[in-house]
Amino acid sequence: MADMSQTPGGQDPVALFERHRAQLIRDRMTANLLLLALFIGFLAWSIWIADFMPDRLASGVPRIFEYFGSVMPSFDTDVLFDGRNAEGKFPPGSIGFWYNDFWKYITLIWETILMALTATLLGTGLAVVLSFLAARNTTPAGWVGTIARRFLEFCRGVPEILFALVLVFWVGIGPLAGVLAITIHAAGALGKLFSEVVENASMRPVDGMKAVGGSWFEQMRYGILPQVLPNFTSYALWRFEINVRASAVVGFVGAGGIGTELSHTISFYSDDRVTAVLLLVVLLVTAIDLLSERARHSLIGKEALK
Amino acid sequence: MSTLNFAAISQADIDAARKRHPKAFGDPLVTTLKAASWAFVVVYLAWSLGFFEIGKLLNNADRAVQLLSRMVVWQDMATWQYANIYKGIAQTIAMAFVGTMLGTLFALGLAFLAARNTMPVGVIRHAVRRLLDVFRGIDQIVWGLVFVRAVGLGPLAGVLAIWISDMGNLAKLYSEAIENIDRKQVEGVRATGADTGRIIRYGYLPQILPVFISLSLYSFESSTRSATILGLVGAGGIGMIIIERFRAGLFDQVAFVVLNVLVVIAIIDWGSGLIRKRFIGERGH
Amino acid sequence: MLEFKGLTKQFRDNVAVKPATLTIPDGQMVGIIGRSGAGKSTLLRMINRLNEPSGGQMLFDGRDITALKGRDLRQWRNECAMVFQQFNLVGRLDVLTNVMSGRLFHHGFVTSMAGMFSAKERAFAIRALDRLGMAHTALQQTDTLSGGQMQRVAIARALVQEPRIMLADEPIASLDPLNAKVVMDALRAINQEDGLTVICNLHTLDTARQYCDRVIGMQDGVIVFDGTAKELTDKAAREIYGAEAEEAFSEAMTSTSLRPGDKPAAEAPRVVN
Ligand SMILES: Nc1ncnc2c1ncn2[C@@H]1O[C@H](COP(=O)(O)OP(=O)(O)OP(=O)(O)O)[C@@H](O)[C@H]1O
Ligand SMILES: [Mg+2]
Numbered sequence: 051m052a053d054m055s056q057t058p059g060g061q062d063p064v065a066l067f068e069r070h071r072a073q074l075i076r077d078r079m080t081a082n083l084l085l086l087a088l089f090i091g092f093l094a095w096s097i098w099i100a101d102f103m104p105d106r107l108a109s110g111v112p113r114i115f116e117y118f119g120s121v122m123p124s125f126d127t128d129v130l131f132d133g134r135n136a137e138g139k140f141p142p143g144s145i146g147f148w149y150n151d152f153w154k155y156i157t158l159i160w161e162t163i164l165m166a167l168t169a170t171l172l173g174t175g176l177a178v179v180l181s182f183l184a185a186r187n188t189t190p191a192g193w194v195g196t197i198a199r200r201f202l203e204f205c206r207g208v209p210e211i212l213f214a215l216v217l218v219f220w221v222g223i224g225p226l227a228g229v230l231a232i233t234i235h236a237a238g239a240l241g242k243l244f245s246e247v248v249e250n251a252s253m254r255p256v257d258g259m260k261a262v263g264g265s266w267f268e269q270m271r272y273g274i275l276p277q278v279l280p281n282f283t284s285y286a287l288w289r290f291e292i293n294v295r296a297s298a299v300v301g302f303v304g305a306g307g308i309g310t311e312l313s314h315t316i317s318f319y320s321d322d323r324v325t326a327v328l329l330l331v332v333l334l335v336t337a338i339d340l341l342s343e344r345a346r347h348s349l350i351g352k353e354a355l356k
Numbered sequence: 357m358s359t360l361n362f363a364a365i366s367q368a369d370i371d372a373a374r375k376r377h378p379k380a381f382g383d384p385l386v387t388t389l390k391a392a393s394w395a396f397v398v399v400y401l402a403w404s405l406g407f408f409e410i411g412k413l414l415n416n417a418d419r420a421v422q423l424l425s426r427m428v429v430w431q432d433m434a435t436w437q438y439a440n441i442y443k444g445i446a447q448t449i450a451m452a453f454v455g456t457m458l459g460t461l462f463a464l465g466l467a468f469l470a471a472r473n474t475m476p477v478g479v480i481r482h483a484v485r486r487l488l489d490v491f492r493g494i495d496q497i498v499w500g501l502v503f504v505r506a507v508g509l510g511p512l513a514g515v516l517a518i519w520i521s522d523m524g525n526l527a528k529l530y531s532e533a534i535e536n537i538d539r540k541q542v543e544g545v546r547a548t549g550a551d552t553g554r555i556i557r558y559g560y561l562p563q564i565l566p567v568f569i570s571l572s573l574y575s576f577e578s579s580t581r582s583a584t585i586l587g588l589v590g591a592g593g594i595g596m597i598i599i600e601r602f603r604a605g606l607f608d609q610v611a612f613v614v615l616n617v618l619v620v621i622a623i624i625d626w627g628s629g630l631i632r633k634r635f636i637g638e639r640g641h
Numbered sequence: 642m643l644e645f646k647g648l649t650k651q652f653r654d655n656v657a658v659k660p661a662t663l664t665i666p667d668g669q670m671v672g673i674i675g676r677s678g679a680g681k682s683t684l685l686r687m688i689n690r691l692n693e694p695s696g697g698q699m700l701f702d703g704r705d706i707t708a709l710k711g712r713d714l715r716q717w718r719n720e721c722a723m724v725f726q727q728f729n730l731v732g733r734l735d736v737l738t739n740v741m742s743g744r745l746f747h748h749g750f751v752t753s754m755a756g757m758f759s760a761k762e763r764a765f766a767i768r769a770l771d772r773l774g775m776a777h778t779a780l781q782q783t784d785t786l787s788g789g790q791m792q793r794v795a796i797a798r799a800l801v802q803e804p805r806i807m808l809a810d811e812p813i814a815s816l817d818p819l820n821a822k823v824v825m826d827a828l829r830a831i832n833q834e835d836g837l838t839v840i841c842n843l844h845t846l847d848t849a850r851q852y853c854d855r856v857i858g859m860q861d862g863v864i865v866f867d868g869t870a871k872e873l874t875d876k877a878a879r880e881i882y883g884a885e886a887e888e889a890f891s892e893a894m895t896s897t898s899l900r901p902g903d904k905p906a907a908e909a910p911r912v913v914n
Binding site (some may be wrong): 258261268279 | 716730734745750795
Binding site (some may be wrong): 092093095096097098099100101102106107109110113114116117118164165167168171172204207208209211212215216219220221222224225226229230295298299302303306312313316317320324328331332333335336 | 419420423490508514
């Protein structure tokens with residue numbers, strides 16, 4: 051009977067394994083050390099290029115605290131909930147004083163939501179069409195697909211605010227530029243996601259619709275759309291969240307919404323007005339996140355029941 | 357069985373079919389609701405586009421032509437100060453990297469304070485979570501402007517903006533990863549009689565580390581994207597060059613810069629894809 | 642009358658159908674048999690141009706089918722309905738809509754995109770479903786049906802096209818024997834009562850023998866047999882199937898074991914999927 055502990059080469063398998071293991075660990079160590087060195091080198095380079103130097107920090111950090119101190123509201127518990135006084139002004143230290151421009155903010159927030167909603171609807175519509183053109187399995191012709199994919203890449207590669215900058219030059223200051231900018235970017239981002247969903251859809255119903263004599267539009271409408279609609283909806287809802295955030299900042303370049311007020315306030319005042327607007331923006335974004343998350347979950351729940 | 361002939365279907369046949377399968381002819385309530393919701397969407401879109409004055413798009417068509425033609429026709433390419441452009445792009449990447457590293461560092465601590473299974477004290481957990489909501493709820497570019505006001509123009513404000521928003525995002529995602537941890541593996545380590553340090557080292561870390569690395573990588577990718585526009589408010593990076601040259605009407609140079617940025621971002625995405633594969637295998641989380 | 646004149650199909654360097662010349666008179670029920678990869682599906686799918694022929698010509702009542710384009714092509718597809726092995730229905734739509742989609746060719750762009758079907762179309766679709774004993778499922782979501790039920794819905798969809806020819810690509814290959822029989826009986830009834838030409842790919846011999854007027858055998862893209870069901874002797878079949886003959890025969894024996902005359906069960910048992 052052969053000795054089981056001996057390999058054909060006559061070596062002890064345990065020793066062989068140990069040697070092999072040690073070699074592996076050594077290789078891994080060298081690779082990891084190399085990566086670590088690369089990482090540290092890149093970090094050092096970044097710190098230097100980004101000018102993130104101790105002297106800058108030493109002078110900067112105290113100013114941060116100073117600034118945040120100056121924009122915090124100061125409350126006076128005696129007059130906290132007081133209304134307007136005889137001269138029609140809120141007493142300093144009251145919430146009313148802090149939110150003196152409350153209704154102006156609300157109007158702008160309303161505009162922001164409308165911008166996001168319109169952009170989401172338009173962007174989703176565009177994305178649906180473009181995704182069918184771009185998806186490899188449904189594109190009517192190879193070159194159409196290539197063009198559609200490149201176009202989508204461009205639309206989602208360029209940030210909303212850059213589109214907004216350009217569009218403000220075109221259509222002038224105001225929410226239209228913002229709506230269009232967000233629409234374009236959302237169409238790009240959604241179009242990519244949608245086309246991936248379409249590429250994963252079954253082509254059998256499409257063959258069925260083809261055999262019935264359906265046109266390309268009918269093949270998409272009946273063969274693909276019913277399969278992908280739940281996914282499309284949940285992506286569109288999720289995009290609405292992102293678009294609300296976007297429409298709150300495109301105002302930085304004059305493209306409407308609360309962003310214009312926000313950038314104006316931060317740029318020109320360093321008092322409690324800054325926190326007043328910021329707080330409203332945070333509330334808006336958080337509320338929309340919550341709502342859309344709810345909607346998405348109930349949508350998924352309904353799907354799961356089927 | 358009888359042969360089928362569409363043309364021969366009479367009103368009487370329809371009525372008979374309707375009698376036997378009333379629902380097949382459309383529930384009037386559902387039909388109306390569907391039509392109404394479509395009508396609502398259409399009316400809303402029409403109204404809102406009017407509200408946003410869509411007409412401006414056509415009124416200023418000459419401007420669009422001017423803009424687009426200037427973007428496509430590149431002039432005086434020798435005078436474009438390429439060094440500045442590429443320095444701006446390098447600065448953007450550097451800002452994103454430093455900001456993400458800082459964000460990761462702080463998020464590591466905050467995440468454990470925000471996760472249900474590692475922070476039993478509800479008050480602290482909720483306070484941390486609300487704080488994170490504030491970090492995330494304010495857009496990075498808004499933070500950029502805030503920090504420009506606090507520490508002045510330049511990349512420092514940009515790094516701080518990336519740091520604070522990455523910290524908010526990452527801490528939330530990290531804490532979710534911690535909450536989704538498999539308890540059984542931790543129990544297994546605890547059963548060997550390990551102390552707290554070892555429980556964390558062998559029970560928690562192997563589960564969460566790959567997820568953390570992957571999340572931070574994604575964060576770096578998305579920060580390079582968003583860092584390109586931080587310069588619009590003066591917070592350093594390529595955005596400052598974009599807005600300068602745009603304001604000066606040098607649209608061809610803006611187009612060139614944006615193209616370069618798109619290429620660089622594509623390269624970074626590709627590179628971080630490679631790293632993700634090496635450390636975490638094909639699927640990160 | 643459908644005529645093939647040297648019809649061929651080539652996928653890159655693989656010739657799936659070698660020049661085929663064939664005449665199929667109106668009202669015939671034709672079965673195409675042959676082993677896997679023989680080119681049966683390719684031949685069938687060339688008829689309604691789901692596969693583009695690479696050479697040769699196809700005529701229907703003298704009209705050149707191979708040259709059709711755009712709306713004419715879609716009209717031709719509407720005239721020759723097709724039933725698939727995997728049914729190719731839209732699973733997430735209800736049965737009625739699936740059947741009515743057979744009439745989309747007659748719709749304008751707006752009504753078809755909006756999914757608006759007239760009362761007449763609904764009544765017609767219900768009638769087609771009724772003919773296949775499926776009217777009671779009209780409002781059910783299609784992917785909740787069993788395979789046999791889906792195939793009958795698919796036949797109903799084909800019927801509302803009011804086709805001249807019915808193509809069926811292995812319509813019973815994914816069905817159990819009882820459902821297979823129901824479906825084959827339906828196809829035969831359509832052929833005999835409506836006088837439709839039915840061209841059917843089959844992978845079992847006895848089904849072809851029982852139901853078809855004429856059987857065409859294919860081997861490696863070549864038509865090697867063309868005759869009546871009676872002429873399809875075991876010897877002829879062995880030649881068609883070649884090396885795989887034994888396998889095909891044993892499979893054939895276990896398939897449609899019920900005879901065409903038998904009364905089908907009122908409702909085929911639901912397949913749990
Ligand atoms: N889309 C395609 N691209 C490349 N080759 C194909 C394609 N479709 C079919 N073929 C090839 O053509 C030949 C005939 O295929 P076909 O599907 O017509 O066979 P079949 O007789 O229907 O077989 P089965 O009984 O398995 O359905 C096979 O060799 C197949 O590999
Ligand atoms: Mg086949």
